[in-house]
Amino acid sequence: MFYFLPREALKNWLSEISKVHEVFVPVSPSGFGPYEGKLYLEKKTKLSAKEFFLPWREVILKFEARPGALPSPVFFEPVKERIIFGVRPCDAKGLTLIEKVFGEDPFFQKRREKTILLGLLCKEPGRECFGWAMGVNPFAGEGLDALFLEQAEGYLVKLLSPKGEKLFKDQEAFEKVGEEAQNSFKKAEKEFLEKHPKAPALEKLKEADLLKLYEADFWEGLALPCLNCGICTFLCPTCYCFDVQDEVVGLEGERVRLPEACMFELYSRHASGHNPRRSPVARFRNRFMHKFKYFLDEYGEPLCVGCGRCNEECPAGINLWEVIRAMSTL
């Protein structure tokens, strides 16, 4: 089903729904925040909406820090019903990829259940975007409850889930639209897909021999400029690796889960002190093998939605495509 929202009605509508729900929007080029009148929709934000589902600090258990004390049952941080508006389709697709791994994870699932995700299509692909090459069709709106397409006069809204339908059932600002508008959506989708094909590299990567890739001699050269910082992993809408830490103040202990990066030496260091990915090049290789071989072999899709944040923000100037090219032409 499709609706239409006039452009000037957007902010009013966001204020209206803010009275009933918690509403988050992109507030600056850096990222999302609660809606308080500020809205940044020009480009995608540096930090994706991933942080609403894999937060920077998630308490998963509480305990009394004394010998013999038993921990509490699993603890869920209270999450209110919330709406996140302005999520890019590639980022929402990223959540569906994370879900393949976190499908059974109660913390992630709880946050998913409580959230209505409203997507916004980009007017133009950004400089470093390549979502289509990774097989992402932004018009499909995977992972979203509704998708907004900006047009001359306002936004055409496509409903994508029962949650989305429920939300829009009684929103006065939106008018139902007929077949003509729906066709304009389909036309825009068709034009986009014709111009933006899937990369043939993915098929080649599926066929590539895992061990040969692992042992290839290009890794050393590609990894030389890499600083092994965590920028790419933290900005990535699909990177989901985490750490678990016990934080104790006095007698009060909390076990927290937080994002971690495979680029860090500490991430793969075992309790014994042994580290299977001790060298920086081994950690570099692992990130790309995970995204473009292990995950691809396991789930049939790469762990990448082509948002291009890594290419845009890598301080060392590493370009993911050069890595994919090397991997797919071995």
Add this chain to the structure above:
Amino acid sequence: MLTEKIREIAKKLLEEGKIEAFLCYEGTSHPFRNRAVLVKSPEEVKKLLWPSFGVINLATPLQKLKGQKAGILATGCVSRAIVVLIQEGQLKREDLFVVGVPCPGMLDPSKVRDKAPEIIDVIDDLKDEVLIVTPEDKIKFSREELLRNNCQECRHPVPPLYDLLLDFSGREKSPDPYRRVQEIEDLTLEERWQWFEREVLRRCFRCYACRQACPLCYCPTCFVDDSRPQWVGKTRDLIDTALYHLVRAYHLAGRCVDCGSCEAACPMDIPLRLLTKKLEKEALLAFSFEAGLDPEAPLLFTSFDENDPEDFMLTSELKASGKI
């Protein structure tokens, strides 16, 4: 022009077998990013270029090459970082062939980025002007405006250590290196804390790019990564983030060469350099010390002079009351 000179000398050094590899920069598909590259044969030198956006100090990747006889392109701050690394026993002078350049300064990607919605190319004359090329137009900017902050405030554009110095006229010494530090110093204590919280702590998400980019952050295990015992919490708790940034800066006191790699690497554009610049100023004013100028000289923290000022050890109250 500088690019040709670099290629020529790299080729010669490789052909003559004086070095096994040459560490420099290459271009990328991104119009305002350069990338470190290591070339091992004379045929490869055509990749090399003078980087207008070589914002990550080459002395950082240089440390991956231990044991190889390597040539390296060195501006003032790269050369100074090498000096500190030699002083601290991290590099061997005889392993290196340093090709120095009197540095014209480099451009700041975050200053260039917002000049036009779409930028195809950036043409830098290395003197006065930068042309930003868009699909429709070429827009002219003064080079000074687009320079990195640390280049604007650079006290040593000419490398203090080199085997060969390229013939080029770089920038003059900055007459006013501590203007931005002064602006923060002029705030009240409370305003300074607010600045630190707003500009640094609330924005940092602990990716550690500042640490990783720094040529002088080479501890095998950083204090934030220690787990037995664990000194610092690892989430975005403000106190933990504050501890990370303060200790990082203090570990660089008397060592930082102000190459600005930390700030350039930061994805959130946090003005990290101001913390280390403040400590650089302290070292200069209190001890007339500047890091990385002479590989034979002692380090700030390994030297003592009876005439060193000691005011900072004593409280002003004691002094005022005449007890000391």
